[in-house]
Amino acid sequence: MIAGLFKFNGGVKPDTHKNESAQTPIRTAPMPARLFVPLRQSARTTARCIVQPGQKVLKGERIGVPDEFLGTAIHAPTSGTVIGVELHTMAHASGLGTRCVIIEADGEDRWIDHHGFDKVDATREDKLAWLRDCGVVGLGGATFPSHIKAGRGTGIDTLVLNGAECEPWITCDDRLMREQPADILAGALILQELVGATRIVVGIEDNKPEAIEAMRAAVKDTDGDITVTAIPSIYPAGGEKQLIRVLTGIEIPHGKLGADFGVQCFNVGTARAVYRAMAFGEPLISRVVTLTGNVEQPGNVDALIGTPVTDLIAQARPKADTNRTLLGGPMMGFELPAQDVPLGKGINCLIACSPSLFPPPPPEMNCIRCGACARACPADLQPFELYWFSRAKNFGKAQEYHLFDCIECGCCAYVCPSHIRLVDYYRFSKSEIWAREREKAAADAARDRFEFRNERQEREKREKAERLAAKAAATKAKLAEEAKAKEGESGADTGAKAGEDDAKAALIKAALERAKQQKAQVQAKNTDNLPPGVEAQIAEAEARRQAELAPEVPAQDTPPDAPEKQ
């Protein structure tokens, strides 16, 4: 049992604006005419598409198979026809595209045959594979594959269920806990068994009394060791590491996982998805999204993955002065790069903005070192020092002051009386450092390749010379034998020896000469008497060839340690 609560330092208390959307039950979003199902739905990998344009699919049919270690399957959210597999802008701050399977719904919404997981004497691995094949990922925002998290099986004693939902405006987990607490707990029990935990602790911010009540009531119907704990409403209490700290007292350092300390943490929505997958074989094809902000009808909808967010936000009827849409909460979310992006598994909230609701930031002033940011930082950093080093492009110092422990929660920028957009400076520094590291890695790789080539050439030359020398020595020995046979015995030794050396030298020289000539031939470009234009063309082609040989820069678009968003 949990004796008491622990606290993390810092944190802020922004206006929550949760009442707007928390009042009404979850509705089912209407089926859009077309769904754009992104093939990239789990952390950092894209599923391999297994459908072709023209193909008919059923609801829940697999359209993408897991690729690589971190992959999970992707499914058709409804029945219909695949009309294309194309690049489409994604709900990502970068506005980059990803491949999407475009499905035209036939309106029948016909399920594929599905059934719960019921293999007798199935192993734990089978269950994990089932989750992967049902496309279950973390619904808290980071979309980390659940089967991998649940697969970290040894040494875990506590399963933390994250119902904190600390970002302002967002209420999808709140509603889910109020309406389907039994499903959530059933999922939690499955996860508990998978990770081998002995207890389950549910953390819910105390500004959600109804959710706490509902979950507590549901706990009575289970016989697991489940505690529902009300935690103080302080942003970012729903950050995974902050929540673990509050509930267990353990501080997970940067670069470590909860599992390293015997704790595994899942979002409540994820637990429900796990239950649906195991009990009914339902893949993850929909999720609850909060629609709120500058709208007439805020609330939560259960929407199919792949629904265009324009359709969703239209559901809530945005007011006339709406000028942009935020994705996620106002503390860590981002402005949608385009309106026609599809709903992905990690999207928990869409907020319509108006200039009066989210006014542009006041002008930045100088830092007065008031320390408000440091007092607000849940990672116990000194944000103004980081700001100063970032501004001065002193990235080494920024790293020394633990830049990479920053979870970009935005508390510092929230409190700063000088209105400094602190997090932007950290993002800038981090991306610069990553860029430099990529460059360095590329340069190292190129140098290695170059050195390897040099070495290989050296070795080949050496081996050739050795071979020739050996051959020469053999010939000479033969010659010497013959000479010895012809000549008398006296002086033969020295003469033979001298002759041997001479012959050897001559042969080596000849061999080298040949090699040199060969090399000259290979290198000769026959371009000596060509007109200048052609020469330029050849040079260009040569340069292109060299460029192609040049090292490929490894692509990286996700920070190595993206924080679990809430």
Place this chain on the structure above:
Amino acid sequence: MFTSPFVRKPASVQQVMFTVLVALVPGVAIYVSQFGPGIVVNLLIASLAAIAAEALVLWLRKKPVGLYVTDLSAVVTAWLIALAFPPIIPAWILILATVLAVVAVKHLYGGLGQNPFNPAMAAYCLMIVAYPSAMSQWPPAGWMDLATHWQHIVGGNMDAITGATPLDAMRTGVRGNATVHDVLQGNAFGVLGGAGWEYIGLGYLVGGLFMWWRKTITWHLPVAFLAGMAAISGLFWLIDSTRYASPLFHLASGGALLAAFFIVTDPVSGASTPRGKLIFAAGIGVIAYFIRTFGAYPDGIAFAVLLMNICVPLIDMKTQPAVFGHKGSNGGAS
């Protein structure tokens, strides 16, 4: 396109500075009740000089004049100077000090937030070195009407009315082999420290608590400063209480309480980490005591502040708090 966070606490530098000004009001009110309304005139003169200097420099530096002048930081500097200086200081010295503080100490280092030295204290030191006699003319306790005050600050010649300040009297008295007890019989002394000044100090204390409640300051700086001064004066007092005044006398005299809540708490030039603040402020308390007791100047706080300002980068660097997850609270797991 903007980036997160999209919401902000309705806080501003202006509000921070305004809170400081409001917090000074109780002290100022008591000041007026003890010494007459003259101090308000000084506050006004200094404020106007500071705003004018600030606006001019901002304009010359092509900075947004309106934005920075309205942040009130120059006014805070002006008030601290006016309150730290003798009330009958000639107006031109007050103006000179304020302008120097704003132009040289603040803007030559880059403006708001960039100055390594506390502007008010730097100005105080410059003035006491340049005009030592004017800077040590303190009126005795008692109401002075506006007209008289005005004559003093524009006309000079204040010798006729000034007496020794308590700290000065104590220092010279004890050096002249009087005991602390004898010196305290003099008419410059009130219940605890200088007559009248103890009450003003109480006003600053009230303001300080107000700022603490508003979270404009943390407890570290005032507490460490007062504790540092109390500890070192207590030590000497225990050694020989006939030659060294009690800690209470030191805390109630001179600018100790003004400094505790309004001067060592200047965020820009002070240490910023929790442990750093303790070291920084305690250092000021100890150094100030030594200058007061053994040095050439009657009140050493200003010099102590500047000395510790120099140490701030080192202090901050050496006292970085442990980062989340690096505290060893996991049984040595991190």
